[in-house]
Amino acid sequence: xxDYSIGQQIEEVEREIAMxxxxxxRRYIGRDKSKGEFFMARMRAVLKTLQWLQDKELxxxxxxxxxx
Numbered sequence: 718x719x720d721y722s723i724g725q726q727i728e729e730v731e732r733e734i735a736m737x738x739x740x741x742x743r744r745y746i747g748r749d750k751s752k753g754e755f756f757m758a759r760m761r762a763v764l765k766t767l768q769w770l771q772d773k774e775l776x777x778x779x780x781x782x783x784x785x
Contacts (some may be wrong), residue, residue, distance in 0.1 A: 723771040727767045
């Protein structure tokens with residue numbers, strides 16, 4: 718398994734969010750957008766979690782004794 722840095726994971730989630738925004742705009746034209754908005758909110762929560770982890774990465778590694 719390949720390890721990906723938190724920064725790389727954040728970039729991928731940001732790319733996915735941008736792609737989904739484009740797709741969902743077209744998919745839900747004239748329809749109930751709540752389902753698409755629900756999916757987007759979950760992806761933004763993933764992004765927020767990864768950003769929080771990135772901000773706390775050094776502290777977390779110090780606390781658990783992982784590599785810095």
